Amino acid sequence: MSPVEYEPVIGLEIHVQLKTKTKMFCGCELSFGDPPNTHTCPRCLGLPGSLPLPNARAIHYGLLIGMALECELAPRSIFHRKNYFYPDLPKGYQISQYDEPLCGPGRLGDVRIHRVHLEEDAAKLVHVGASGRIHASDASVVDFNRGGTPLAEIVTEPDVTSAEHAREWLTLLRTTLRQLGVSDVNMDEGSLRCDANISIRPKGETQLGTKTELKNMNSFRFIERGIRAEVARQEEILRNGEQVVQETLHFDPRTEAITSLRSKEEAHDYRYFPEPDLVPVTITSDMLDTARAALPELPAARQERFEALGLQPDTARQLAWRSELGDYFETALQANGDAGSPQAVANWVCNELVARIGDEDPAGSKAAPGAVAALAGLVERKAVTPNNAKLVLDKLVNDGGDPAQIIEAEGLGALADDGELEGIVEAALAANADAAEKIRGGNMKAIGPIIGHVMRETKGRADGGEVTRIVREKLGL
Amino acid sequence: MPTDLTAVQAAEAVRAGELSATELFDAYRERAAADDLNAYTWVADAAPTEAPPADAPLAGVPVAIKDLFCTEGVPSQAGSRILEGYLPPYTATSVARLAAAGAPLLGKTNQDEFAMGSSNENSGYGPVLNPWDRTRVPGGSSGGSAAAVAGGSAPWALGTDTGGSIRQPAALTGIVGLKPTYGAISRYGMIAFASSLDQAGPLTRTVADSALMLRHLQGADTRDMTSVGLREEIVLPTAERLDGIKLGVPEELSGEGIEPGVRDAFERSLQLAEELGATVESCKLPHAPHALSAYYILAPAECSSNLARFDGVRYGQRVEADTLMDMYTRTRHDGFGPEVKRRIMLGTYALSSGYYDAYYGRAQRVRTKIAEDFAAAFERFDFVVTPTSPSVAFELGAKTDDPLSMYLNDFCTVPMSLAGIPAISIPNGLSDGLPTGLQLAAPAFAENKLLDAAHALEAALGFQRLDQRETVA
Amino acid sequence: MIDREQVLHVARLARLELTEDEVEHMTGELSKVLGHIDKIAELDLDDVAPTSHVVTVENALRPDEPEPSLPRDVALASAPAVSDDGFLVPSPQAG
Ligand SMILES: [Mg+2]
């Protein structure tokens, strides 16, 4: 009997810090890296008698996100209080949205959105270890600079099917948010934070398994690894005939260990109720018009535009979902008249360039977009063979420069004279009589040694297609 | 004596050059400093160095401010030990508005802790005594403000009313107390008890004084999203008659539970109203008997959340402990008094998982019904009138062991708070030598009409305030 | 009605330490108050909308324009314990 195959069911919760000038409910400026507690006021310190005042731009950004994610926008939404005690929560409650969020169901790519709501961020708590100043054996220091930063919380439906899928989709989300200009979407600085709700079930089943919540994953790589590790952990539990326990988990990217965050404390009881210090937010047609006018081109539209240029859907998607690649590609196309066809340029960007720069922003590479476009054009015009062009690209990435000059200087140009190539092919056929015989017999696969010989003789400057054509001609095929 | 003047009179005298603002301030400062009712938690050392401009509308008439209004650099403790010595870095909008209009801060007045109480016995700084009878309570929670005005140590005072905390102490000390429409006055800087109900308002010697203070308090404030201000400027009331005015007397708030002496005084006032030209008929507020229940869910629920910030981290008292949990629980144990703890417990329970719908959700619906009841009544009547408090001032300690009987003091005032409508209490004659109050409630934003009617009744009642009696004696 | 266990649970949610005496008093007092309050259970409120705000104002939003923050020494002035320019608390991880 073959073992049961499981499939993961994953939902994501993403907290995005909005790039407003001021905090969600007060006029303190947002800051990153400023000295602690220099951006506070009675409101964001929760001083007695202070009251919250919602930031109009945060609402605007919420609408932009809702539109980009094709959400239903609520005509009226309200804020609730989420009550719990923690030193980073100055009022003893977080002002958040609960059952009447700004944005309802939507979709981004192949993942449905459950909702998007606005709330305020907590402050920063720094553990300082043992302290002599208070009786506590162990102490923390609170810095309220971050407290009150506007957050959009995006909650997906459990449509994510694997760790890789999660990473790919989050890339799309990040691109979308970046295009919108609503956030720095920088995981290192905490402006994008992701939790995952993970369960698994036997393939083909429709009923959901028990889910766990994986918290605190602060890079796309860790998210992918964390989810993979948790899926594996759950599979092992089920294969051993045991039950997954619903709990909150922490992934340690260093050790890949997953640990439970369950504390001795009672289960959370947030005692939500409508925030009496705020009145409902009603979305006016003016607000909607302003948001609509501010919507930039989004990845889906960009992908369509790239397809209209003649790109394969996959390539178009890759360029549109990773906006910096798309930007690079578009700059390359505009570079000069010698550029290759859009698909050729796109292939060089998506395959060869990405293989060399990984996740880095291509705009920071020494290979100028125009140079890569020109290289693609040279290959298309058979001025250089694809193999030698890869050597040229290596040089472009390492040192920059102009591809035509590199080809010239390194002698990497394709053989222009067919007569010379014919002679070399003839010599190759003579030196590999066995192979020649097999080809004559109809086995084109045997051409390998012939091509290898020609390439050795020409230092790779011969065009493989041209060599094949000459071989067929010489052998009378 | 300058202290014999009402606030309106004093302001006029100063503006006319008959009285100096400093002289006026010093006369009251002296009285406030000598106060033996425990009405103050702090008294100003001296008149402000900068005298208000000669044309300032409030012309230097000093004002006593309930402790829970934040005043920069001045202790603002909301009657709680957990905020002992707390000096806020900012001033409440309403206090700033009064100061800008020329009313300097005379002192901070004692109150029930975080405005929770109807007797002022819940202050962390000791009970306030009723100037009419020092063995009795002045009412609460603005008991210090009421005692200061009734006792003559302040010309007028600022209080807050969540379920009756201005009107009830005004009634029990024989002065005027006005709770305006919710949203008329900014709550910014008012240390919150129950945000959806809290409203600042004047405690004064006369209706005209209340109108004058309200004129300078009201107004939308960009610092408080729920403040809308009034729709028209407040004018000083002048009416002497009530011709054509229809008064509705809700059966539910004027029968059972009202002390006989209070009911007698109430009925005398209704007769007087008829003599002034008003018609008096009974009306129905069918859900009013449930108002107290709804109130004692909603207000504690909001307070349980509003008081979560008193956690020993950023301000106020802290009990040091090794663990965070112990620091929290001991700080809050030692810092809060018994009534505050009771309400935090009640509110936390009402919001907790499994109970929200039965308590908070239902109470919000009762609130809707009560507002509808008033709306229906105001289709037929100009005002709804009731006794302000079901009893006269009771003896200190009489109800401290029985929270429910204490809560029942708010029976007549809570419905108006839930509906967010304005209501005023004016002196209504004595019962057994102690003041009783007459409450008039009006539709939202009808303050001018309300003040006019109250003014006419006030004149006809001819009540002699305690400060007038003492002057005579 | 509320029992002793519930009182202890709610006190913990509210971060209130209660002495044995207080637990006993609280249980009795709250039960009595709840006994009165529970009368609203008799009302038929099925078709009634809840009221959370009596004010009719909507969208009183604040423009996204910076206002001065408090000087740090002012922000920290009332704190019971301070360290390294921040508010010092017992660590949530400890104990
Ligand atoms: Mg959240």
Ligand SMILES: [Zn+2]
């Ligand atoms: Zn702030």
